[in-house]
Amino acid sequence: INDVNKRLMNFYRVLKEKPKELIEEASQYIYDKAEYYRLRTRFNEEHLSDVEDAAILLYLNKTGYNGLYRVNSKGKYNVPFGRYKNPRIVDEERIIEASKLLENISINSERFYSVNKHAEMGDLVYFDPPYLPVSETSDFTAYSKSGFGYEDHVLLKNTCLDLDQRGVYFVQSNSYVEPILDLYKDIGFRIEIVQMNRAINSKTSKRGGVNEILVTNIPKKKIDTQ
Ligand SMILES: C[S@@+](CC[C@H](N)C(=O)[O-])C[C@H]1O[C@@H](n2cnc3c(N)ncnc32)[C@H](O)[C@@H]1O
Structure with a gap:
């Protein structure tokens, strides 16, 4: 698989190689407006480890408005908080299953x-x-x-x-x-x-x-x- 978006490809790489760490990290995040904006700022401002970057991307995708991925002209992720009843942020089974599916897949970030x-x-x-x-x-x-x-x-x-x-x-x-x-x-x-x-x-x-x-x-x- 290939995508020019390096963060998306980092997500797939972590999903493939470190699914348990991804689950552990993302399970710490709760569905809450203040938590959402704290993590969104962290995602935009800090230098994150590959696992944390992937975990926050997963969280933002599950809790952000309409599941959108959108960045502004400076490359900052700017999707607002989304309203959901009880969003499932971490689906352990699917993560483990996806990780197995990716076992022999090479992950690239090229045009x-x-x-x-x-x-x-x-x-x-x-x-x-x-x-x-x-x-x-x-x-x-x-x-x-x-x-x-x-x-x-x-x-x-x-x-x-x-x-x-x-x-x-x-x-x-x-x-x-x-x-x-x-x-x-x-x-x-x-x-x-x-x-x-x-x-x-x-x-x-x-x-x-x-x-x-x-x-x-x-x-x-x-x-x-x-
Ligand atoms: C419709 S989305 C597909 C998302 C992907 N199939 C997935 O399920 O995550 C289009 C994707 O094309 C990527 N893209 C944009 N320009 C590209 C380029 N020149 N080369 C490769 N990928 C590009 C974007 O980063 C975006 O993720």
Whole structure:
């Protein structure tokens, strides 16, 4: 697995290598507004050990508003406290299970196009890029707030073309918006429209039932017969 977000990849590494320490550390944190802001400040200001960094990230993810991960222009995590009935911060069983699943997985923090260095013929690569927001599509060349704009989507498409040329399979999820559909039409890749249930959306009305797309070079027959 790979993500340019080093803190996210630190989380996966700690989950893989030190699940018990992660459980022990995160179990000390309680669901409370003052505790949330204390830990958020600590997360932004202190130099933390890898375990503490991962434990606070887990805590903020489970107790922050809508489970969002958002940073400001200075890279500071700025999601406000979230209201939940009785949030489960540490699910020991899932942590241990996830740790086992990660046993033989290498965890990297590079830009997505570096996949070209690693993938070999017959491999399958899954891309889960930041989506091009629907509202930005009127001027979709504008810099995306996520730091991943239209130009990055063009680069991602070229990366997919390179992989395809080398006999590497790929699946990419993306938003169902005109500029993305335009990028992938007429080049021979398959586009499937899928209905997603979105847990993360600031507007409750928009959670659930969102159309997204999967772009892939896996022939339909190959999926049907396996
Ligand atoms: C839709 S999220 C996917 C999250 C991930 N699949 C997970 O479950 O934790 C998109 C991710 O792309 C990452 N990202 C943004 N720009 C990137 C780049 N140039 N190369 C690699 N990853 C990037 C972001 O850090 C973000 O975590």
